[in-house]
Amino acid sequence: MAGQREPVIWLRPEQAPVGRPAERSRAEITAAAVELADREGLDAVSMRRLAAALGTGAASLYRYVATRDDLLDLMIDRTAGEYRLPVPSGDWQADLLEIAHQARQIMRRHPWLPVLVVTRPTLGPHGTDLLEHLLDVLADHPAEAAHKLEAFAVLNALTALFVQNELAAADPSAQRQSAFLSHVATAGTHPRISALLADPQLERNSRDRFATVLTRALTGVLG
Structure with a gap:
């Protein structure tokens, strides 16, 4: 439907429904992005730099994460997994x-x-x-x-x-x-x-x- 917003990344499939079988996971990609940001700062986190860190091509990452905004959301939520909740x-x-x-x-x-x-x-x-x-x-x-x-x-x-x-x-x-x-x-x-x-x-x-x-x-x- 025109103007309909894309659902948040957690409501989308792990990988695009077409193409080769998944070689990566969102969790693996997110962990690499967090490590890159910890080491070099948030400005260093781009699809190109992240792909290089993972040893793949930037285009292949879009099969898992559609935009950098999606990636930032995944990174934020990953850090929320570090809490202990007694x-x-x-x-x-x-x-x-x-x-x-x-x-x-x-x-x-x-x-x-x-x-x-x-x-x-x-x-x-x-x-x-x-x-x-x-x-x-x-x-x-x-x-x-x-x-x-x-x-x-x-x-x-x-x-x-x-x-x-x-x-x-x-x-x-x-x-x-x-x-x-x-x-x-x-x-x-x-x-x-x-x-x-x-x-x-x-x-x-x-x-x-x-x-x-x-x-x-x-x-x-x-x-």
Whole structure:
């Protein structure tokens, strides 16, 4: 039908229905793409580069993955398979923080992932397992269903932003910005900034800011 959108990749056959028998699997192709992105960054992931890594021709990959967008969706969902999803403890805050800490570790293992989590949220088979786990954790929470979905989105987005900031902090430009802010504080021309940076509580809070901010945000969303 004209204008009808192609279904998500997980609702399509593993391989195009015509042509030679399958020599690869989506899982194999996805694993190679993730490895390439981990090693060289997301910009390096193209059908040509991926085909070279797999020792095949780029055209042959289109029998398994129609577009680069499909490939990105597969990569995102593959990382969601790295979570451990234990039985809920009954403490929803602790359980959601455990999910978030795992998300933080996964995103740091895959530095290309945070920007995709923010810009193209994707739910495949592993992602829906994660969502089901979060809803299980919140099963007895009185929040509305829509707010529980918002909590899932907030957890992912805030974690991605934290990891992006952590990764950027090692960049020389971030160090230059920090040096400039220290100069401003010392100069005394911005007294509120000077007082903020001189507050010893700021350093103490920064040690576990991730858990603190995330707990506040989730509590606010869930009510």
